[in-house]
Amino acid sequence: MEPTRLKIGEGIISGYVSIFLAILSLLGILCFKFPEYLTTSDLRNVYSPKMVETLMLFSIISSFGFALLSFYLSNKKKHAVIAMTLCFSAILLGGFTVEGRSVEKANWSLGLDWLLLDLFLMVLIFVPLELAFPKNKKQTKFHSEWRTDLLYFTISHLLIQFFGIVSQKPAVAFFGWLNLGVLHTWVQSLPFFIELFLALFLTDLFQYWAHRFFHTNLYLFKFHAIHHSTRNMDWLAGSRTHFVDIFVVRSMSFIPLYVMGFSTITFSVYIVFIAIHAVLIHANTRVNFGVLRYIITTPQYHHWHHCKEPEFYGKNFAVVFPFIDMIFGTYYLPKNTWPKGTGLEETDFPKGFVKQMIYPFKTSPFNNPLPKNEKSQR
Ligand SMILES: [Zn+2]
Numbered sequence: 001m002e003p004t005r006l007k008i009g010e011g012i013i014s015g016y017v018s019i020f021l022a023i024l025s026l027l028g029i030l031c032f033k034f035p036e037y038l039t040t041s042d043l044r045n046v047y048s049p050k051m052v053e054t055l056m057l058f059s060i061i062s063s064f065g066f067a068l069l070s071f072y073l074s075n076k077k078k079h080a081v082i083a084m085t086l087c088f089s090a091i092l093l094g095g096f097t098v099e100g101r102s103v104e105k106a107n108w109s110l111g112l113d114w115l116l117l118d119l120f121l122m123v124l125i126f127v128p129l130e131l132a133f134p135k136n137k138k139q140t141k142f143h144s145e146w147r148t149d150l151l152y153f154t155i156s157h158l159l160i161q162f163f164g165i166v167s168q169k170p171a172v173a174f175f176g177w178l179n180l181g182v183l184h185t186w187v188q189s190l191p192f193f194i195e196l197f198l199a200l201f202l203t204d205l206f207q208y209w210a211h212r213f214f215h216t217n218l219y220l221f222k223f224h225a226i227h228h229s230t231r232n233m234d235w236l237a238g239s240r241t242h243f244v245d246i247f248v249v250r251s252m253s254f255i256p257l258y259v260m261g262f263s264t265i266t267f268s269v270y271i272v273f274i275a276i277h278a279v280l281i282h283a284n285t286r287v288n289f290g291v292l293r294y295i296i297t298t299p300q301y302h303h304w305h306h307c308k309e310p311e312f313y314g315k316n317f318a319v320v321f322p323f324i325d326m327i328f329g330t331y332y333l334p335k336n337t338w339p340k341g342t343g344l345e346e347t348d349f350p351k352g353f354v355k356q357m358i359y360p361f362k363t364s365p366f367n368n369p370l371p372k373n374e375k376s377q378r
């Protein structure tokens, strides 16, 4: 049976929200207990212990509130019972009394704090947006492979430090010998918005060519095709990106950031903007941003990049500025039409994160039909 969309007032959404917040709280407690290994040094500079303590308190109390609401509204008490059990576990483990403490910068750590904060923020922004203004109404939140995409999201966030270090290597190797001090001083003296525009434009320009190269080189396209295997676009779909793809594109995009040496504030705003915008352009939402969509890329713009109709393949490589595609002749944005669907026709991808990671190394999705039950549905 086709699952139906979630509706307000049935107690199902409150049940899910409650379970979600309780799981975040439980994992958050681990961050408080083992900050050396589970939190990110750069992020610790952004939030204060007081902020995360308050967030934890808010999360447990809200989870409890939503569990009560779900219990009251829903005929099925299962979600409320699970959520309350998780809530009590969080309280027993010290969720109300956790205290943030300062820690020395460790050699390595997992970005569990980055994962929890970003997941919380993305769910807060995009789940209501997709519920209220969906593009594809038939698509539900919990389609068959959402766990795979969540795993991509989780692993790429946990390994933030590792990805960061590795993707900085090429820029340092190629440009580290240059004396860039004078350029950095000049860049940092520019007005904020010009600096921000330069950061977004130059990284998008480098990203554009790396991305386009992944499309034109058949060997590399096998890796990038994993990102294009998504049949149901949503806010989590963008996370489905092969590690080889992430390394190369991030390394390329880091080159202008390294060479130009933008100021800390510009760099921080750039990171936040990219983190939200990259999720937005994949989202299952019909919100179309009026004339703004000719200035900055939107879901409609990037959905065309993912379109399943072969005659429109190879368009819209830019992820921030459509004018970059206009300059290089790959721009495509009809007024109000959207692609009939997304994903690559006549390809086979295995289901699951591990199989998808290995697949492009071993074989090509373009000439290896899998048995039907092994095929990804997306
Ligand atoms: Zn692409």
Ligand SMILES: [Zn+2]
Pocket: 227, 238, 282, 302, 306
């Ligand atoms: Zn994409």
